Amino acid sequence: MGDGLVQARDLRKRFGTFEAVRGIDVDVAQGEVFGFLGPNGAGKSSTMRMIACVSPRTSGSLQVLGMDPDRDGPRIRARLGVVPQLDNLDTELSVRENLEIYGRYFGLPRRHVRAKAAELLEFARLTERAEDRVEPLSGGMKRRLTIARSLVNDPDLLLLDEPTTGLDPQARHLLWERLYQLKREGVTQIITTHYMDEAEQLCDRLVVMDGGVIVAEGSPAELIERWSTREVLELRFAPEDRPAAADLERHAERVEVLPDRALLYTADGERSQAALHAAGLRPLSALVRRSTLEDVFLRLTGRTLVD
Amino acid sequence: MTALDTATRAAPGWARLLPGGSYAGRSRMLLLRSATASRRTWPAIVSGFAEPVFYLLAMGSGLGSLVGTLPGPDGRPISYAAWIAPGLLAASAMNGAVFDATFNVFFKLKYNRLYDAMLATPLGPVDIALGEIGWALLRGGLYATGFLSVMAVAGLLTSPWALLALPAALLVAFAFAAIGMAATSFMRSWQDFDLVTLAVLPMFLFATTFYPLGVYPRPLQILVECLPLFHAVELMRGLTTGAVHLGLLGHLAYFLVMAAVGVVVAARRLEALLLR
Ligand SMILES: Nc1ncnc2c1ncn2[C@@H]1O[C@H](COP(=O)(O)OP(=O)(O)O)[C@@H](O)[C@H]1O
Ligand SMILES: [Mg+2]
Numbered sequence: 136m137g138d139g140l141v142q143a144r145d146l147r148k149r150f151g152t153f154e155a156v157r158g159i160d161v162d163v164a165q166g167e168v169f170g171f172l173g174p175n176g177a178g179k180s181s182t183m184r185m186i187a188c189v190s191p192r193t194s195g196s197l198q199v200l201g202m203d204p205d206r207d208g209p210r211i212r213a214r215l216g217v218v219p220q221l222d223n224l225d226t227e228l229s230v231r232e233n234l235e236i237y238g239r240y241f242g243l244p245r246r247h248v249r250a251k252a253a254e255l256l257e258f259a260r261l262t263e264r265a266e267d268r269v270e271p272l273s274g275g276m277k278r279r280l281t282i283a284r285s286l287v288n289d290p291d292l293l294l295l296d297e298p299t300t301g302l303d304p305q306a307r308h309l310l311w312e313r314l315y316q317l318k319r320e321g322v323t324q325i326i327t328t329h330y331m332d333e334a335e336q337l338c339d340r341l342v343v344m345d346g347g348v349i350v351a352e353g354s355p356a357e358l359i360e361r362w363s364t365r366e367v368l369e370l371r372f373a374p375e376d377r378p379a380a381a382d383l384e385r386h387a388e389r390v391e392v393l394p395d396r397a398l399l400y401t402a403d404g405e406r407s408q409a410a411l412h413a414a415g416l417r418p419l420s421a422l423v424r425r426s427t428l429e430d431v432f433l434r435l436t437g438r439t440l441v442d
Numbered sequence: 443m444t445a446l447d448t449a450t451r452a453a454p455g456w457a458r459l460l461p462g463g464s465y466a467g468r469s470r471m472l473l474l475r476s477a478t479a480s481r482r483t484w485p486a487i488v489s490g491f492a493e494p495v496f497y498l499l500a501m502g503s504g505l506g507s508l509v510g511t512l513p514g515p516d517g518r519p520i521s522y523a524a525w526i527a528p529g530l531l532a533a534s535a536m537n538g539a540v541f542d543a544t545f546n547v548f549f550k551l552k553y554n555r556l557y558d559a560m561l562a563t564p565l566g567p568v569d570i571a572l573g574e575i576g577w578a579l580l581r582g583g584l585y586a587t588g589f590l591s592v593m594a595v596a597g598l599l600t601s602p603w604a605l606l607a608l609p610a611a612l613l614v615a616f617a618f619a620a621i622g623m624a625a626t627s628f629m630r631s632w633q634d635f636d637l638v639t640l641a642v643l644p645m646f647l648f649a650t651t652f653y654p655l656g657v658y659p660r661p662l663q664i665l666v667e668c669l670p671l672f673h674a675v676e677l678m679r680g681l682t683t684g685a686v687h688l689g690l691l692g693h694l695a696y697f698l699v700m701a702a703v704g705v706v707v708a709a710r711r712l713e714a715l716l717l718r
Pocket of ligand 1: 177
């Protein structure tokens with residue numbers, strides 16, 4: 136049915152008695168960048184591993200590239216690119232060899248992988264380090280190499296599990312730029328992340344996942360529009376003159392009180408701020424910003440994404 | 443044929459006997475990987491070759507001058523060096539294979555997550571098991587070839603049957619590598635490797651490498667006869683001295699069973715550990 140690259144229905148994964156993925160429905164279309172956004176333990180990696188055909192599903196149906204992972208695992212994997220959550224580069228090989236040998240695992244001919252490796256080294260900006268061992272590379276370089284490696288078989292579908300976790304901002308932006316280039320080239324991508332900015336930057340469509348279930352689905356803009364207000368007024372108060380939540384709620388559609396600050400969800404932050412001032416409330420600081428997926432997540436689960 | 447057609451080519455017929463997708467028929471790519479990696483680790487390979495030669499010099503020439511001759515497998519007296527050399531040949535096949543299939547495999551399994559990376563490609567657990575065992579076998583074969591050459595030069599090969607000692611050494615290496623890899627898949631930490639030493643070292647010393655079975659009382663003889671290295675030594679000693687008899691086929695069968703059990707257990711365990 137359909138021309139989706141991934142189609143899951145009531146997909147479940149149990150480890151012993153613990154159910155990590157508790158019945159999710161997913162459709163990923165050709166050419167899109169699809170995201171799983173959720174905190175640690177949400178079941179993102181478990182889902183990705185099932186899609187990558189390295190973890191058998193417990194129940195439900197799953198089609199990847201129109202095939203069933205239980206039956207056609209190797210044929211599906213031949214057309215996937217996988218960037219696992221933890222780098223698993225071959226530390227006994229050089230940077231270039233990591234690409235060439237990995238390509239050979241796919242049965243690609245020597246000449247083909249040699250040319251491909253040169254091209255991917257350029258793509259990952261690692262040509263200068265081609266003959267070095269992997270160990271001394273920085274975290275960002277290793278990640279870029281892992282992404283380059285995942286492209287060695289010209290995959291139809293790229294699976295990226297937390298591609299930028301643990302990287303500094305500069306390395307992240309370089310990676311995002313590379314992923315964006317792939318998107319322009321038409322490579323379908325599935326990305327997991329617990330960074331809302333990453334999800335907003337990269338994903339055409341995403342699902343918010345928590346506790347093994349999908350709690351919302353849509354494009355970043357749709358999700359924000361549906362589950363949050365246009366603007367957010369962030370307030371910090373001195374501990375002694377913290378107002379009651381009820382006093383804040385009068386000036387916003389919704390209020391979230393976090394340990395360190397209060398968030399007022401409102402269509403017009405400036406106006407709410409003026410109204411608060413008129414009511415005699417004096418926060419230490421006040422900041423008006425646009426709603427993000429972080430706010431969506433807070434609304435849906437009552438918790439923050441990254442703690 | 444395009445590159446991708448090659449990549450998705452079906453596995454050979456017999457592989458359909460295995461659980462779906464566990465064998466892509468591409469284990470030689472692991473040999474390629476190991477060969478590439480070993481370009482940087484050749485000192486380890488050279489030392490594995492030198493060790494039995496040192497033993498032969500120390501024991502064969504040194505001790506041998508005190509011992510003189512021992513009765514060979516067919517009862518004719520042979521020099522002590524000619525007597526222990528096939529034992530050392532068997533032991534070097536064992537040592538090389540076990541080392542590769544235990545320490546090296548454990549490192550790749552737990553620290554490198556190398557096999558996780560491989561399983562994300564069309565490769566399956568059987569490719570990995572066969573590829574790694576195959577490399578251990580090649581390494582064991584290299585040692586055996588080197589050591590057989592030393593034996594030839596030293597005049598310790600007294601029969602044309604000795605030519606068969608090489609394929610026999612390969613089978614022995616294969617079987618030890620397979621069992622070693624299967625055992626490694628059950629290990630939780632480096633501490634467990636003391637058990638490997640505990641299994642290998644006494645075998646090396648007591649499984650008739652250095653002196654005949656006859657020195658033991660009968661109950662101990664039975665125990666020694668159960669050990670794989672004993673069968674390897676018997677096999678080698680029969681071939682290098684030309685004392686060939688049908689009983690050697692029994693020793694061969696021992697290793698065929700050991701190799702088959704090892705490959706199946708190793709592949710199953712890899713699957714259970716990595717494809718959860
Ligand atoms: N192999 C496993 N065995 C047992 N529990 C697991 C295993 N893998 C993941 N889990 C558990 O499943 C839950 C979801 O994990 P995971 O899919 O890694 O989440 P995420 O990637 O969203 O952080 C976690 O509670 C984790 O501890
Ligand atoms: Mg994860």
